Amino acid sequence: MTIVRILGAAAGGGFPQWNCHCQGCETSRSGGVRALTQSSIAIRSNGGDWFLINASPDVRQQIELMRADNCFPPQNNNCFAPQNGRSVPFAGIILTDAEIDHTTGLILLRESSQPLKIYSPDRVKFALTTGYPLLSTLQNYCGVDWSPLDAAISLSSDLEVESFALSSKPPKYMQDATRSPDEVWGVGLTIRDRSTGKTLTYAPGLAEIDEAMQRRLNASDCILIDGTFWTNDELPALGVSSRSARQMGHLPLSGEGGSLQELARLTTPRKMLVHINNTNPILIPNSAQQQAVGIQGVEIGCDGLMFEL
Ligand code: MLT
Ligand code: MN
Ligand code: ZN
Numbered sequence: 296m297t298i299v300r301i302l303g304a305a306a307g308g309g310f311p312q313w314n315c316h317c318q319g320c321e322t323s324r325s326g327g328v329r330a331l332t333q334s335s336i337a338i339r340s341n342g343g344d345w346f347l348i349n350a351s352p353d354v355r356q357q358i359e360l361m362r363a364d365n366c367f368p369p370q371n372n373n374c375f376a377p378q379n380g381r382s383v384p385f386a387g388i389i390l391t392d393a394e395i396d397h398t399t400g401l402i403l404l405r406e407s408s409q410p411l412k413i414y415s416p417d418r419v420k421f422a423l424t425t426g427y428p429l430l431s432t433l434q435n436y437c438g439v440d441w442s443p444l445d446a447a448i449s450l451s452s453d454l455e456v457e458s459f460a461l462s463s464k465p466p467k468y469m470q471d472a473t474r475s476p477d478e479v480w481g482v483g484l485t486i487r488d489r490s491t492g493k494t495l496t497y498a499p500g501l502a503e504i505d506e507a508m509q510r511r512l513n514a515s516d517c518i519l520i521d522g523t524f525w526t527n528d529e530l531p532a533l534g535v536s537s538r539s540a541r542q543m544g545h546l547p548l549s550g551e552g553g554s555l556q557e558l559a560r561l562t563t564p565r566k567m568l569v570h571i572n573n574t575n576p577i578l579i580p581n582s583a584q585q586q587a588v589g590i591q592g593v594e595i596g597c598d599g600l601m602f603e604l
Pocket of ligand 2: 394570
């Protein structure tokens with residue numbers, strides 16, 4: 296049995312975002328809705344080690360919350376047990392892309408007494424050793440033990456991870472360093488528990504749902520899906536950015552061809568949104584948009600949510 300934990304359900308900036316005054320952020324500040332940390336999940340199979348999937352700038356707080364929730368029982372011989380000194384509580388870290396909100400947490404783990412075991416696509420390593428050289432920087436701290444995130448990797452005897460290309464959009468800081476339009480800058484993951492046969496598909500940056508993706512989602516027992524924006528022009532309409540949701544590589548939830556319509560058609564038992572931007576009205580309690588999501592049988596992810604796969 297695999298345990299999945301949402302460490303952070305918000306997109307980059309978190310909820311509320313430090314400089315944002317949208318309705319959701321102000322509601323959160325006044326205590327009307329719980330704050331959310333930035334995008335990350337963790338998984339563990341059968342009482343074994345935890346694996347971190349994406350390392351957000353809020354990872355320190357997220358680890359402390361895991362500890363408070365007894366995710367690291369001291370009697371358990373995991374890598375966070377006191378006898379293992381100041382190591383890192385994750386046996387491995389998987390990066391789906393090189394975006395700032397999914398990688399900045401790596402630098403906060405530099406106090407580890409062991410090299411960080413990191414799996415990522417090749418382009419992500421390139422970004423993190425050039426445009427945003429976190430991996431190079433870590434060499435003089437804890438060190439990094441990097442492995443390619445090949446099509447399929449085995450994390451433990453029970454846990455298998457398949458990665459599939461999702462995005463050819465580089466992070467903004469690498470936009471001038473791309474060589475070809477087919478480069479894979481972002482992947483999704485299908486995590487399979489071999490002992491139960493159950494699967495989870497994680498896709499925090501989803502630009503489109505084509506037929507192959509539809510099949511993959513339908514074949515999963517649970518999906519954690521890009522819930523960044525409600526509308527395509529969400530940021531331009533608020534006057535805070537010129538880039539549309541689609542230009543940023545995020546299929547908006549609403550409207551014709553939006554992801555909510557697609558998600559409603561899927562027979563997947565559990566469908567949940569993650570990587571939710573603070574401007575997304577689904578975060579506002581009882582908003583029409585939040586209700587619309589619920590009516591379609593789609594859950595809105597929140598920090599600390601744990602479930603069995
Ligand atoms: C994204 O998810 O598109 C990025 O994290 C946006 C950003 O640069 O913050
Ligand atoms: Mn992001
Ligand atoms: Zn906001």
